[in-house]
Every structure is written in C-alpha cells, then in structure tokens.
Amino acid sequence: xxxxxxxxxxxxxxxxxxxxxxxxxxxxxxxxxxxxxxxxxxxxxxxxxxxxxxxxxxxxxxxxxxxxxxxxxxxxxxxxxxxxxxxxxxxxxxxxxxxxxxxxxxxxxxxxxxxxxxxxxxxxxxxxxxxxxxxxxxxxx
Numbered sequence: 001x002x003x004x005x006x007x008x009x010x011x012x013x014x015x016x017x018x019x020x021x022x023x024x025x026x027x028x029x030x031x032x033x034x035x036x037x038x039x040x041x042x043x044x045x046x047x048x049x050x051x052x053x054x055x056x057x058x059x060x061x062x063x064x065x066x067x068x069x070x071x072x073x074x075x076x077x078x079x080x081x082x083x084x085x086x087x088x089x090x091x092x093x094x095x096x097x098x099x100x101x102x103x104x105x106x107x108x109x110x111x112x113x114x115x116x117x118x119x120x121x122x123x124x125x126x127x128x129x130x131x132x133x134x135x136x137x138x139x140x141x
Contacts, residue, residue: 021120029116033109034079038062040109042072043098046082047106052097054087063141081105 007013026037035043041062045053055073059066073096076082081102087093098106121129 022117025116025120026113029112030109032112033105035105035109038064038068039072039076040106040113042069042096043076043081043102043106044110046076046096046098047103050097052083052085052095055084055094055096058096076102 023037026040030036030040033040042058045058045061055069056066058073059069062069073082073084073094077084080099083097083099084094085097087095121132124132
C-alpha cells in the first residue's frame, strides 16, 4: 500500500519550508550588515576559534564545494573582516581568522539573528527549542 499522507505531514517538506522561512528571515536580518547567509556563516566559523579555521574545513562544515568558499572569503577579506594566512600545519592550505572588526560585526549580526529566530520560534518553549536544536544537530553531518 502506498503512503498517501498529506504533504503537511511530510518531514522533508516541513524541514524545507522551515529552512526557507529561517533563511528568508536571516537574509533580511543580515542585510544591514551587508552580509548574506553564506558570508555570515563563513565569518561566524572564522570567529569560533582564536587560531582560525581551515578554508577546506569551512567548506565541509557548510556542505559547499571548496571553490564556492573562495569568493566568500575574498569578499570578507576585502572588507577587512577576516584575514587569510598560510596554515602552519600544511602550507598548501589557508587558515581563515576573523579580525577585530569581523568579530564585532559578527556579534552584532548574531544578536540580530537571535532576535529573528526567537520571533520565528516564539510558539515553542525553551525546552522545545533545545530539543529541536539537538534533533537538527543529529541530522547534520
């Protein structure tokens, strides 16, 4: 027998719609910072550690081809938000680190994103949001 449950019960459809809503809201929230979701994501990853992050690792974490990261890094570097240095562990690779200006902008953008996410998730209590985050983290490689 074929499952003919309504689209409103389809997990893939619901995740896609929820993701689209979050992305649209994030795009609007990031616009005043002259960031888009992908450029913000690169900047946020660069801010996570004091030693920066490898450019290939950024691609892996974002699920993008490494060639897609180059233009994002170039733009952020041109704006003085990140710096690119040779990876001391492998001179063929680059490490991306946030500058002081980049860290400040990222913190401001995170604050704006937090407000937008809180508005979207306002029908969920704190425990439900934590559970949702854990479930989504378990699905993302």
